[in-house]
Amino acid sequence: IERTLVLVKPDGVQRGLTGTILSRIEAKGYRLAELKQVEASRELLEKHYEEHVGKPFYEPLVEFMLSGPVVAAVFEGHRVIEGFRSLAGTTDPTIAAPGTIRGDFGRDWGVKVQQNLVHGSDSAESAEREIGIWFA
Numbered sequence: 001i002e003r004t005l006v007l008v009k010p011d012g013v014q015r016g017l018t019g020t021i022l023s024r025i026e027a028k029g030y031r032l033a034e035l036k037q038v039e040a041s042r043e044l045l046e047k048h049y050e051e052h053v054g055k056p057f058y059e060p061l062v063e064f065m066l067s068g069p070v071v072a073a074v075f076e077g078h079r080v081i082e083g084f085r086s087l088a089g090t091t092d093p094t095i096a097a098p099g100t101i102r103g104d105f106g107r108d109w110g111v112k113v114q115q116n117l118v119h120g121s122d123s124a125e126s127a128e129r130e131i132g133i134w135f136a
């Protein structure tokens with residue numbers, strides 16, 4: 001069975017959207033397999049975001065992810081990776097389609113990093129790698 005790592009980022013937790021976000025994923029039909037709230041360390045975030053090292057938004061992204069608790073979850077189901085990315089909407093919340101998590105609840109707050117509420121793995125390989133980091 002395919003698995004994906006979902007993170008409710010600090011903006012989502014701080015705004016009280018954790019339940020709403022998890023509930024949309026469950027309502028779509030995916031099974032919640034693991035769930036926890038964590039204060040991520042810089043070391044953990046550097047591993048998670050290693051592919052973005054050197055990009056202009058890398059440091060603001062790590063700082064943002066350190067700014068408050070994150071909720072980490074594993075969801076399971078056929079094609080859940082693709083399915084969750086469709087539920088989440090495109091990266092930029094200003095233009096994410098209404099009906100998606102980012103499109104319904106996100107906007108541009110005029111800061112350096114896109115505060116876009118959620119993360120979802122982008123491939124089976126990254127899902128297994130990321131689940132290993134967050135649920136070691």
Ligand code: ATP
Binds near residue numbers: 118
């Ligand atoms: P995620 O990996 O978090 O699900 P994604 O695949 O849509 O999101 P990535 O390209 O992997 O986006 O970027 C990781 C995160 O970095 C984004 O979710 C966003 O918070 C931030 N980010 C990406 N691109 C930019 C950018 N051009 N400017 C500011 N922040 C960005």
